[in-house]
Structure formats: C-alpha cells, structure tokens
Amino acid sequence: MDGKQENSWFKKIFTVFIIIVVTLAAPARPSPELLHEESGEEFCPEDEYRSRKGHCCNKCHAGFRLEQECESSHLKSICKPCPKDYYMENSNNAKNCFRCNTCKSNERMQSECKPKENRKCVCNDGYFKQSISKFTWQCLKCTTCGEGEEQRIPCSGSTNRECDCKEKFYRNSNKICEECKKCNSDQKCNHLCRKSDTDWQLAFVVVIAVMSVLILITVYMFIQKRRSCHKQEIVVSPVSSDSETSKNLLSYVSEDEKTVKDPALIPLPKHEPPVWQDPSGQEELPDCIPRVFKTCHFIYFLLQHVPASRFKELVRSLGVSERDIEWAERDNHTCKEAQFQMLKVWCDSSRGDEVETLSKARLLEMTETLRGMGLMAGAEAIEANFQIL
Structure with a gap:
C-alpha cells in the first residue's frame, strides 16, 4: 500500500511539471488585431x-x-x-x-426627385410653413388683414403675415381696428386732440392761472394797505396856543419803527403867519368880520386828534362819498396821504369858500360832527387852538 501511494504522488507531480514546461515552450498566438x-x-x-x-x-x-x-x-x-x-x-x-417625399396639399414642388437628391417642396403662395417636429411640417394659410388694418410684416414661406391698425385707427377691446372719432388716450387718435381740445384746454388753464395770480396779488396788496393804515400811529403833541404848534406840520411813525415815514410833510417856514388870518393879512380882526383859516393847516392839525380807526366814520359823517374814499386810498401811497385827500374833498365841497381857506362855519361843522361821534377831545382841541368859541 505504501509503494502504490508513492507512485501515485510521483505521477501527479510529473504531470504538473510537464504541463508547465509545455505552456512556457509553446509560441504565443497573436490577437486578431x-x-x-x-x-x-x-x-x-x-x-x-x-x-x-x-x-x-x-x-x-x-x-x-x-x-x-x-x-x-x-x-x-x-x-x-x-x-x-x-x-x-x-x-x-x-x-x-x-x-x-411627396408634396402635400397647399405645397408645390421646388425641385424634382433625383437619385442623389430628395424631392423638395415649399408652401404655396398665401401659406407659410409651421414646424410639427424636426423632420415634419405643415403649410397653413397666412392671416388676412381686416378692415382698418394694414400689413406690417408680409406673408412668406416661413413667416405668417402680421397686421397693424392704419393711421387714425386704434385697436379696441375686441382687438378690432376702429376709426378714431374722438380724442382718447390712444396715441393714434391724438390728431383729434391737437387743436379742438388740447390747445384750447391748455390756453384756458393758462388764462385761469394768470387771472388767479393777479387776483391774489391784488388781494394781498389791499390787505397789506389796510394793515398799514391800522398799524400807523399819529404822534400827538400836546395842545398849546403857541404859534410853534401851528407852524409844525404832521409827522407820523409806525409802531415798530419810531422814524418819520413821510418826509414830504415838512414843517412850515418860520415866517409863516399864525394859524388863522383873513385875506388882507391882518392877524387881529374885529368880531364882525368872519375869520378864515388855511385849509392845509387845519387838516394837519385835525389828523393829530382823530384816531385812525375812526377816520372813515368821520369823513362819511361829513358827507364824503364812498367813491371818493376809495379813490383816495387807491391814488395815494400812504394811509395819511389818503386821509388828507379825503378831508381835502370835504373842504373843497364848500362852494362859497376860498380854494385854500376855510370859514369859521366849516370849523364849527367839524366840531359838531366830532362831538356827535363822541370825540370830545378833538372838538375841544380845535376850538382852543383856532379860537372859534
């Protein structure tokens, strides 16, 4: 049994050795490439x-x-x-x-079928090509411009016709071109607004604006003038029979600035006669001869003793008309000049008086009017200074 086993192992080893030798000795077979x-x-x-x-x-x-x-x-x-x-x-x-290929309906042959080339077809006139996929398409009828429309892009083999509204037409909410009949927000209908509406409205607005500005300026000036009349204050000097009081003319100042506002009203020269005199120039006259007084001297004196707030009431009581009062305020730059002009109208209304003088009767009329208004101080100042009692 031991000898048989040894022979078996020897055969196996020898067989493996032979296979290895044959494999290494055999030439390599080239690949198909x-x-x-x-x-x-x-x-x-x-x-x-x-x-x-x-x-x-x-x-x-x-x-x-x-x-x-x-x-x-x-x-x-x-x-x-x-x-x-x-x-x-x-x-x-x-x-x-x-x-x-075979040309379909709405197509025509562009080139014939050849052994080396396919048949070519194009859309008929009035049709355009619409792609369905990469290799297929169909020819559709081009859009037709409707009434009120004009062609913007022409119909071609690859493009549909595009239309737009004609001049003086606009596209309404139904996408239909309608003729312009009145001015509207559409730009193509501005020709109806150019003269009939737009220009007229613009001119109307300009006129209204100019008139409004002028009215505002007028009202502002009137208010300022009224305010200046009420703010001005008369510098009242004490009543005296001294001739210097008679010779000084009226000066007035504003409440805010205590400076003279009317340099035109200058004092009378020192050689002027007393406040009253008769035409002959005599200072003392018999009681039987009526005395006369210079108009301007009297007016300046009166302005010192009448409150500005009641001046119009006074001239109205004296019979000066509203028209004369309005003209005096309009034609004079300052309130005092206007008041002077109002009294001048009353002084000139006496036909029998001289142009530059007042009679004793006119002075008495003034004192009675002042008393009727409750201005007793003014009436007494006139009587004392002009000695008309």
Missing part, C-alpha cells in the same frame, strides 16, 4: 466597409445601393442605381434606397 495589422485589413478606409466575412469591401456611390458584397478585398462590391422616386444622398452599403 495583430493579425489584421500584419495583413493590413484590421481597419477599413473611409470609402470601404467590413463585410460579413471580415474583409473590407468598397461602398456604393451616392445614387446607388448595394446589391452584393465583394468576395474578397481585391474584388468590387456589386451596386445598382436607385429606382425612380428613390434616392441615396451619400456613399453607402445599404440594401435599399430612400423613398422621395
């Missing part, structure tokens, strides 16, 4: 193809199809031309040609 490289047939040129038998065969030219493969690389393939209405654009090894 190497065999093709050695034979020059592993890659076919661009105008050839590999046949089912493994060798390269020539391709058929455009316009032909393959009828039979070449038997070897040294022989030619058998090709036949494409039949009628079939084509093949490129060199090939296809068994069949492609069928040419």
Whole structure:
C-alpha cells in the first residue's frame, strides 16, 4: 500500500511539471488585431466597409445601393442605381434606397426627385410653413388683414403675415381696428386732440392761472394797505396856543419803527403867519368880520386828534362819498396821504369858500360832527387852538 501511494504522488507531480514546461515552450498566438495589422485589413478606409466575412469591401456611390458584397478585398462590391422616386444622398452599403417625399396639399414642388437628391417642396403662395417636429411640417394659410388694418410684416414661406391698425385707427377691446372719432388716450387718435381740445384746454388753464395770480396779488396788496393804515400811529403833541404848534406840520411813525415815514410833510417856514388870518393879512380882526383859516393847516392839525380807526366814520359823517374814499386810498401811497385827500374833498365841497381857506362855519361843522361821534377831545382841541368859541 505504501509503494502504490508513492507512485501515485510521483505521477501527479510529473504531470504538473510537464504541463508547465509545455505552456512556457509553446509560441504565443497573436490577437486578431495583430493579425489584421500584419495583413493590413484590421481597419477599413473611409470609402470601404467590413463585410460579413471580415474583409473590407468598397461602398456604393451616392445614387446607388448595394446589391452584393465583394468576395474578397481585391474584388468590387456589386451596386445598382436607385429606382425612380428613390434616392441615396451619400456613399453607402445599404440594401435599399430612400423613398422621395411627396408634396402635400397647399405645397408645390421646388425641385424634382433625383437619385442623389430628395424631392423638395415649399408652401404655396398665401401659406407659410409651421414646424410639427424636426423632420415634419405643415403649410397653413397666412392671416388676412381686416378692415382698418394694414400689413406690417408680409406673408412668406416661413413667416405668417402680421397686421397693424392704419393711421387714425386704434385697436379696441375686441382687438378690432376702429376709426378714431374722438380724442382718447390712444396715441393714434391724438390728431383729434391737437387743436379742438388740447390747445384750447391748455390756453384756458393758462388764462385761469394768470387771472388767479393777479387776483391774489391784488388781494394781498389791499390787505397789506389796510394793515398799514391800522398799524400807523399819529404822534400827538400836546395842545398849546403857541404859534410853534401851528407852524409844525404832521409827522407820523409806525409802531415798530419810531422814524418819520413821510418826509414830504415838512414843517412850515418860520415866517409863516399864525394859524388863522383873513385875506388882507391882518392877524387881529374885529368880531364882525368872519375869520378864515388855511385849509392845509387845519387838516394837519385835525389828523393829530382823530384816531385812525375812526377816520372813515368821520369823513362819511361829513358827507364824503364812498367813491371818493376809495379813490383816495387807491391814488395815494400812504394811509395819511389818503386821509388828507379825503378831508381835502370835504373842504373843497364848500362852494362859497376860498380854494385854500376855510370859514369859521366849516370849523364849527367839524366840531359838531366830532362831538356827535363822541370825540370830545378833538372838538375841544380845535376850538382852543383856532379860537372859534
């Protein structure tokens, strides 16, 4: 049993050794690619193809199809031309040609079917091409411009016609072009607004604006003038029979600034006669001869003793009309000048008096009017200063 086992192991080892030796000693078999490289047939040129038998065969030219493969690389393939209405654009090894297109309705043939070129079709006039997929399309009728519309983009084989409204038309809410009949916000209807509405409205607005500005300016000036009359204050000097009081004319100042506002009203020269005199120039007259007084001296004196707030009441009581009061305020720059003019109107209303003098009767009328208004101080100042009691 021991001898048999040893022989068995020896046979196994010897068999493995023989296999290894044979494997290492056998020549390596080249790969198919190497065999093709050695034979020059592993890659076919661009105008050839590999046949089912493994060798390269020539391709058929455009316009032909393959009828039979070449038997070897040294022989030619058998090709036949494409039949009628079939084509093949490129060199090939296809068994069949492609069928040419057929022009559909609304299409016309642009070029005939040829063995090397497919039939070409285009849309008829008045139709445009709309793509369905990469290789299919359909021809649809172009849009027709309606009434009031004009062509903006013409109809072509690849583009539909686009329309827009004509001049003096606009597109309404129903997308229909309607003729402009009145001015509206649409720009194409501005021609109706140009003269009939827009210009007239603009001119009306301008006139209203100018009139409003003028009215505001007038009201402002009137208010300022009224305020200036009420703010002005008369500088009242104490009543005295001294001749210096009679010779000084009226000066007045504002409440805010204690400066003379009317330099035109200057004092009388020192050689002027007393406040009253008769036309002959005599200072003392008999009681039987009525005395007369200078108008301007009297007015200046009166303005010192009548409050500005009651001056219009006084001149109205004396009979000065509202029209004369209004004209005096309008024609004079200052309130005192206007008041002087109002009293001047009353002084001139006495037809029997001299132009520049007042009678004793007019002074008495003034004192009675002042007493009737409750201005007793003013009346007494006139009587004391002009000695008319």
